[in-house]
Amino acid sequence: MSSVSVVIPCYRYGHYLADCVSSVVDTNPGVDVRVLIIDDASPDDSADKARAIAAADPRVEVLVHEQNKRHTATYNEGLMEWADGDYCVLLSADDLLTPGALTRAVALLDANPNVGFVYGHPVHFQHPGPPPPARTDDRGTSVWPGHWWLERRFREGTGCITSPEVVVRTKLQHQVGGYDVDLPHAGDIEMWMRLAAHADVGYVRADQAYYRLHGDNMSLTDYAGQLDDLRQRKAAYEAVLTRCGSLLPNAAELDAVVHRRLARFALRRVVRAYDRGRTTTVPLDELIEFAAECWPEYRSLPEYRGLRVRRQIGPAAMPYLQPLVLSAVAHKGREWLWWQSWKRRGI
Known part of the structure; x- marks a missing residue:
């Protein structure tokens, strides 16, 4: 059984944690899942909520920062120092995986050793409403040469991935290194292209994650x-x-x-x-x-x-x-x- 290390950075998102963790550990049969919640010195009770979740499930661990390290350093701590499964996932505490997302992604990665990461369709939903039903039926997969996929990103000049829908081969993640601290708002775009420069890219034709839209999203809109x-x-x-x-x-x-x-x-x-x-x-x-x-x-x-x-x-x-x-x-x-x-x- 393949293993997946899921890193969940959290800063003041403790009220989302239970649903986030549940979407990882409760809906992915056939996958050995471990979760690390990293609380980045939240000023509220997020760390206590994380500890309560870990106390009830041995698959969940918690790391609490004494001082805020910001998001990029937190990402790298989890992915580069803790993740040791066959595959790894970076999942924000306010997002969710769809049912079976890891099962589908792992099946593609297991069948294609040349694939460095897999993504699928992200479903955006507006907080505080509930997420819509996910389309998780099997509509097939694709595998693209990494350089071909990377060239498309250059020609389009935009990213095509939200982030929570990605599952990465951990060995490749450690090979290419962590997120760039000098790219706080585009580090994910750079990371996917860096991975594609070294390996092929897989795509699952299904809804793979929920991305929550709310006032605290870390995005640039003005x-x-x-x-x-x-x-x-x-x-x-x-x-x-x-x-x-x-x-x-x-x-x-x-x-x-x-x-x-x-x-x-x-x-x-x-x-x-x-x-x-x-x-x-x-x-x-x-x-x-x-x-x-x-x-x-x-x-x-x-x-x-x-x-x-x-x-x-x-x-x-x-x-x-x-x-x-x-x-x-x-x-x-x-x-x-x-x-x-x-x-x-x-x-």
Whole structure:
């Protein structure tokens, strides 16, 4: 029977722990599961709740920090120092696994020694409501070459994994190392790509985890935060190339592809600010500077052509005229003709 080490970092999430641990130990037949809850010096009763769960189940252990070490150090402590099962999972205390998630992932990993990690579909649900029913019926699996999967991430410039739905081969996790402390908001993206540089990637066609949406989620949603997100993503891709570039025969191409992609993302956010009347709240200049940093020829990108039109129209009128303006990716000639006709009408 294959074994899985599940690390559950917890900071002020003690009220979620019972359901989280239950989703691991009670719904995965045929898997030898061990759980470590690491309380990162929570100021509430989270540590007491964790100890109570461990006292009732010998498969659960608890480690309590005397001082807060932050999330990345906590992740690495569990994965790199404690996890010793065949496979390992990092599961936030506010998330859940779907029934049979580990059983399905372990079956794929056992059957494919070349696969370094497995993921599936994450179900997002809004707190405090209950999670919806999970689709756990067997709809098959896929195994993709790691370099092919990694190249897709570079070409898309975004992550495709939420996080709790991932099961990693522990030997590979220890080989590639822990999470990067310099990437507090994109360390997971970098980690999946780093793993894919060394091994193939598996996918289970089922709901594998629940991701809880609530006000305390560690995400960047304001406009300044969105710029930070782009910067973190850029740093993540660059870190992968630094660490794993020697393993990738097309590293130079991937470097150019992702930097151009990130420049387009930044310019799209500037264009969207004009369309939605948010030019006073979105850091326009900083986003354009970021685009220039990523791709010095940013003025040749279709998004920049769209931005020029919006600047001519002006931020006051743009939200009202936006339905009439062609997409920023429209052909330059068509967009220019529209602008000329709009001026002639004297609107």
